Amino acid sequence: xxxxxxxxxxxxxxxxxxxxxxxxxxxxxxxxxxxxxxxxxxxxxxxxxxxxxxxxxxxxxxxxxxxxxxxxxxxxxxxxxxxxxxxxxxxxxxxxxxxxxxxxxxxxxxxxxxxxxxxxxxxxxxxxxxxxxxxxxxxxxxxxxxxxxxxxxxxxxxxxxxxxxxxxxxxxxxxxxxxxxxxxxxxxxxxxxxxxxxxxxxxxxxxxxxxxxxxxxxxxxxxxxxxxxxxxxxxxxxxxxxxxxxxxxxxxxxxxxxxxxxxxxxxxxxxxxxxxxxxxxxxxxxxxxxxxxxxxxxxxxxxxxxxxxxxxxxxxxxxxxxxxxxxxxxxxxxxxxxxxxxxxxxxxxxxxxxxxxxxxxxxxxxxxxxxxxxxxxxxxxxxxxxxxxxxxxxxxxxxxx
Numbered sequence: 134x135x136x137x138x139x140x141x142x143x144x145x146x147x148x149x150x151x152x153x154x155x156x157x158x159x160x161x162x163x164x165x166x167x168x169x170x171x172x173x174x175x176x177x178x179x180x181x182x183x184x185x186x187x188x189x190x191x192x193x194x195x196x197x198x199x200x201x202x203x204x205x206x207x208x209x210x211x212x213x214x215x216x217x218x219x220x221x222x223x224x225x226x227x228x229x230x231x232x233x234x235x236x237x238x239x240x241x242x243x244x245x246x247x248x249x250x251x252x253x254x255x256x257x258x259x260x261x262x263x264x265x266x267x268x269x270x271x272x273x274x275x276x277x278x279x280x281x282x283x284x285x286x287x288x289x290x291x292x293x294x295x296x297x298x299x300x301x302x303x304x305x306x307x308x309x310x311x312x313x314x315x316x317x318x319x320x321x322x323x324x325x326x327x328x329x330x331x332x333x334x335x336x337x338x339x340x341x342x343x344x345x346x347x348x349x350x351x352x353x354x355x356x357x358x359x360x361x362x363x364x365x366x367x368x369x370x371x372x373x374x375x376x377x378x379x380x381x382x383x384x385x386x387x388x389x390x391x392x393x394x395x396x397x398x399x400x401x402x403x404x405x406x407x408x409x410x411x412x413x414x415x416x417x418x419x420x421x422x423x424x425x426x427x428x429x430x431x432x433x434x435x436x437x438x439x440x441x442x443x444x445x446x447x448x449x450x451x452x453x454x455x456x457x458x459x460x461x462x463x464x465x466x467x468x469x470x471x472x473x474x475x476x477x478x479x480x481x482x483x484x485x486x487x488x489x490x491x492x493x494x495x496x497x498x499x500x501x502x503x504x505x506x507x508x509x510x511x512x513x514x515x516x517x518x519x520x521x522x523x524x525x526x527x528x529x530x531x532x533x534x
């Protein structure tokens with residue numbers, strides 16, 4: 134593969150990865166801590182691939198201040214991967230304060246490149262030109278404080294240790310995911326995706342690990358293969374997410390309990406493992422907290438019917454019951470296996486049955502009026518919701534209830 138073909142392949146892969154990461158970060162229906170961490174992993178991979186690819190152009194000669202500035206993110210891929218796996222398995226909505234310690238290697242890299250950052254402009258240009266002519270200088274990263282070759286080995290070691298720790302988590306959680314009587318198909322799909330993602334990253338890490346040692350100790354320049362493997366990882370992860378988009382909503386049920394529950398709505402047991410744990414030690418929605426939030430939502434819906442407001446959104450519900458958005462979203466997903474829009478539409482269709490039974494003038498109302506009364510913004514959105522839910526036209530559905 135020529136430099137131009139490699140450049141084109143990486144640009145395409147990076148563009149796809151960037152778009153997917155933005156959807157993961159800003160998409161309201163999948164906005165949770167896990168999706169944001171996965172977005173962070175993809176962004177780090179994208180910037181790493183593009184940053185290395187710019188070495189094939191004259192960009193760094195023109196802008197030497199940006200030379201290898203992206204390398205800090207390569208130290209974040211491993212910690213973010215570990216945190217992503219842990220967050221999804223634990224159904225966490227926040228991280229521990231001590232998790233910042235996982236990013237010490239990234240900060241130490243910034244200390245390493247301080248000596249380069251403080252150089253005059255022309256000296257930076259000379260270093261960049263030398264690195265681009267002699268690619269082993271590029272790989273050894275001798276422009277910083279650490280000895281030549283050490284940064285490359287340090288980077289791969291951090292990534293390898295993080296991924297092995299993530300493997301350990303996955304192995305430990307196998308029993309809970311596949312416990313007889315508590316198996317949930319969506320959770321098994323997510324668990325399989327975590328294995329696929331970590332295996333891809335592990336395979337890429339092994340390739341990078343081998344190639345790094347070959348480059349550092351033998352002098353053979355094969356960084357192009359490393360960049361190619363990073364771009365390939367981006368494409369494979371994105372392809373899996375497109376094939377199985379619902380895995381992004383997170384685990385359902387309450388699997389973090391010592392005895393996992395599919396639903397807490399009608400249960401009277403409690404999570405004994407929470408005893409003795411302070412609020413700072415719990416990063417997931419506890420049994421008691423989840424139960425209270427669920428009760429608040431149900432009572433609010435029963436008494437006030439807020440879902441009949443056009444444009445009603447998650448933040449509105451959050452303000453009305455005085456519970457943070459991320460907790461409301463987590464409870465709805467874990468308990469009902471639905472995003473907020475699906476959950477609200479369920480409530481609207483239940484209310485439609487109430488209207489049908491209690492309003493003597495119901496049969497006189499137009500489709501548009503009924504849709505507006507239920508909270509749908511237009512006649513079209515109501516028709517679409519009915520078709521999606523029942524496969525029938527509104528008139529056919531209304532005559533059947």
